[in-house]
């Protein structure tokens with residue numbers, strides 16, 4: 268039986284210029300609900316700019332982006348902030364947590380700001396996420412008392428606290444050793460298997476090997492789009508070899 272594909276994010280003719288310097292050159296991109304997508308390409312090709320513009324973190328120069336049926340183009344900064352807070356999660360290379368809050372409160376904060384549930388429920392939800400990602404014992408600790416890999420897990424919990432429809436990552440494993448990076452990708456793989464749509468900017472073909480689809484950007488355009496099927500936990504070396512070969516063909 269064929270499963271219907273739902274487009275969760277649709278960018279049409281997305282252009283972004285900084286002071287007349289064109290960084291995104293009319294990008295068309297559809298992301299389907301439930302898929303995981305890696306965005307690769309040379310430094311400066313526009314990967315992060317693409318992520319920031321399709322998520323409404325930055326304001327595009329021209330084009331249209333529709334997310335979960337809502338056209339971002341006409342929204343005010345306040346409406347965009349609300350949309351991001353309640354429907355999108357973000358993880359970065361360096362997770363910026365508030366130093367004067369314990370790790371649990373850092374996870375709870377976006378939910379508290381969204382005001383969608385009572386505080387006790389938010390604490391329970393945050394603890395469940397921290398248990399799931401293996402950082403529950405750190406809940407009452409400070410930011411300075413956790414390792415980079417542990418902080419990235421806390422960052423994932425924070426990104427998930429409002430049950431986002433999509434999780435965006437900008438080099439989420441970029442600052443981690445290979446073991447910690449693999450553990451983060453295991454967590455993201457589980458979330459994806461449960462239905463969370465994921466889009467990651469990465470330089471790491473091993474990260475890309477675990478996603479459903481790899482985009483390759485050059486000079487502000489998507490020039491390669493590879494569907495590689497779901498990673499099931501087996502044959503990572505084989506997938507890595509295949510995606511590396513494809514990347515080399517793209518000019519990686």
Ligand SMILES: Nc1ncnc2c1ncn2[C@@H]1O[C@H](COP(=O)(O)OP(=O)(O)OP(=O)(O)O)[C@@H](O)[C@H]1O
Nearest residue numbers: 285286290308309310311312313314315316317468
């Ligand atoms: N806020 C900004 N103001 C001016 N120029 C910017 C800004 N953000 C990005 N750029 C420029 O846009 C281009 C693309 O940057 P971007 O960070 O999107 O590339 P990238 O592919 O993510 O690179 P990297 O892999 O190095 O992170 C670069 O030339 C960069 O200098």
